[in-house]
Amino acid sequence: MSLAYLYDCYLASGKVTTDSRNCAPGAIYFALRGDRFNGNDFARSALEAGCSLAVVDDESLKHTQGCYWVQDALAALQQIASHHRAMTAVKIVGITGSNGKTTTKELMAAVLGQKYKVWFTQGNLNNHIGVPLTLLAMPPGTELAVIEMGANHIGEIAALSKISQPDYGLITNVGKAHIEGFGSFEGIKIGKGELYQHLKQKGGDIFINGNNEHLTAMLGSYNGNVFRYGSNPEFEIVCKNASASPMLRFEWKAQDTGWNPVNTNLTGLYNLENALAAICVGYHFGVEKNLIGKALSEYVPENQRSQLTKTETNTVVLDAYNANPSSMTAALENFSQMNGTNKVLILGEMKELGEESMAEHRQMVHLIEKTDVSTCFLVGEEFKPHAPNKPGFFWFESTDELISFIRCNPIRNALVLIKGSRANRLERTMELL
Structure with a gap:
C-alpha cells in the first residue's frame, strides 16, 4: 500500500466513508468486513454513488477500475487516520472510562468551544473504526479535538491511543462494564489504564478525579502534569454544595479564586464528576470562568442519557x-x-x-x-x-x-x-x- 498516494487522495476531498449508502462526492470508500457483511461487495455501488476511490481487500477487485487494493482495508483506514493526526497541529484530549464518557466529552466540547474551534467524537464513534473516522472528519482549522475511546478488551485503548496520539487525557471512572471482555474488574482497570500509560510515555497532561481511589492507584507516580478535580481544597478544581433535585447544581472554584455557581440541565449527582472534568480541562486551556458556566448551563443532554x-x-x-x-x-x-x-x-x-x-x-x-x-x-x-x-x-x-x-x-x-x-x-x- 502506498500511504502517500492514499493520503493525497484523502486530501483532495477531505472525506471518507465506510457506508456505500452515504457517499459524499469525491469521498474515499473503505470496504470494511463485518460479522454480517463484507464491504467489498458494495465497492462498485460506492463508486457509482460518487466516491472517487474504493479501498478494497478482496483480490477479485484488484484490477477493477476505481478500486485500490490493499491487504487489509481496516488497517489502511487506521494508518491514514494516524498519519493525518500526525500531520496536523491539532491538540487532542483523549477520554475513556466505564461510565460518563459521552456526557463528559460533550460537556468538555461545549466548554472548550467557547474559546476554540473544537471537533469531537460524534455519537458513539469511539471504537477501532469510529476513532479513525473521527480524526479524518476534523474540519479545517480545528484547534482542539476531544476523542472518546471505548473498549471491551485489554489492548484496545492502547491501540486507539496509538492511532489518535492524545496530548491530554482523562479516565472518567472504572466500574463493572464489559466484564465479559475484560475478564475481571482488575482487567477493566488494566484496559482503561492504558490511556495513562500512553500519556506517561508521551509526557502528556493528565486530568483526574482526585477523589477516585481506583484512578489514583492506577495513575501511580508521574513526573508530568497532573490536574485534579473533586472536593479536596488542595485540588486544582474544587466543588461544594452539590445537589440534584432533580437538576444538578453546584459551586466550583480554582485555586485562589472565588466560587462560581452552576445550574445544569443534567439529572443526578453522578454527573457532577463529568461536569468537573469539563471545568478542569476548560480552565486549563484558559476558558474564562463565566464562559465555562455558560457552556454548562446551556448544555442539554440527548441520546437517552440522563x-x-x-x-x-x-x-x-x-x-x-x-x-x-x-x-x-x-x-x-x-x-x-x-x-x-x-x-x-x-x-x-x-x-x-x-x-x-x-x-x-x-x-x-x-x-x-x-x-x-x-x-x-x-x-x-x-x-x-x-x-x-x-x-x-x-x-x-x-x-x-x-x-x-x-x-x-x-x-x-x-x-x-x-x-x-x-x-x-x-x-x-x-x-x-
Whole structure:
C-alpha cells in the first residue's frame, strides 16, 4: 500500500466513508468486513454513488477500475487516520472510562468551544473504526479535538491511543462494564489504564478525579502534569454544595479564586464528576470562568442519557442508552433521592457481564427492593431468576411484552426511571408514558 498516494487522495476531498449508502462526492470508500457483511461487495455501488476511490481487500477487485487494493482495508483506514493526526497541529484530549464518557466529552466540547474551534467524537464513534473516522472528519482549522475511546478488551485503548496520539487525557471512572471482555474488574482497570500509560510515555497532561481511589492507584507516580478535580481544597478544581433535585447544581472554584455557581440541565449527582472534568480541562486551556458556566448551563443532554422529560401524564428520567452495574446503581441511588409519591422503575437487563451476570442481577434486585418505589418492571432473561414474587414487581421477557402490558395498564402521574442496556431499546416505552 502506498500511504502517500492514499493520503493525497484523502486530501483532495477531505472525506471518507465506510457506508456505500452515504457517499459524499469525491469521498474515499473503505470496504470494511463485518460479522454480517463484507464491504467489498458494495465497492462498485460506492463508486457509482460518487466516491472517487474504493479501498478494497478482496483480490477479485484488484484490477477493477476505481478500486485500490490493499491487504487489509481496516488497517489502511487506521494508518491514514494516524498519519493525518500526525500531520496536523491539532491538540487532542483523549477520554475513556466505564461510565460518563459521552456526557463528559460533550460537556468538555461545549466548554472548550467557547474559546476554540473544537471537533469531537460524534455519537458513539469511539471504537477501532469510529476513532479513525473521527480524526479524518476534523474540519479545517480545528484547534482542539476531544476523542472518546471505548473498549471491551485489554489492548484496545492502547491501540486507539496509538492511532489518535492524545496530548491530554482523562479516565472518567472504572466500574463493572464489559466484564465479559475484560475478564475481571482488575482487567477493566488494566484496559482503561492504558490511556495513562500512553500519556506517561508521551509526557502528556493528565486530568483526574482526585477523589477516585481506583484512578489514583492506577495513575501511580508521574513526573508530568497532573490536574485534579473533586472536593479536596488542595485540588486544582474544587466543588461544594452539590445537589440534584432533580437538576444538578453546584459551586466550583480554582485555586485562589472565588466560587462560581452552576445550574445544569443534567439529572443526578453522578454527573457532577463529568461536569468537573469539563471545568478542569476548560480552565486549563484558559476558558474564562463565566464562559465555562455558560457552556454548562446551556448544555442539554440527548441520546437517552440522563434526559428529564415531562410528558402529559408523567415525569420521566430517560437513561436507556446503556447500563452496567456501576451506572445502574448510580441511577437507582439518584432516583431514590428524587421527590415523588408514585415512583416507577423500568429496568432492562445488563449485557456483557459474563460469569458475573447472575450475581450482578441478583444484587441489583436486592438494591431495588431497598428503593422506595411503587412499581418495578424488569425486562430480560437475566432478571428472570431474581424477579421478586411480590406486589409491585413485574417481569417481562422482552420490551415488546412490556409495551403490550403498559398499553392495557397505563402509567399515570408517576415519576419514572427508564434504565437498561442498548439491546433492550427501552426508549420505545416513551410513547406510552
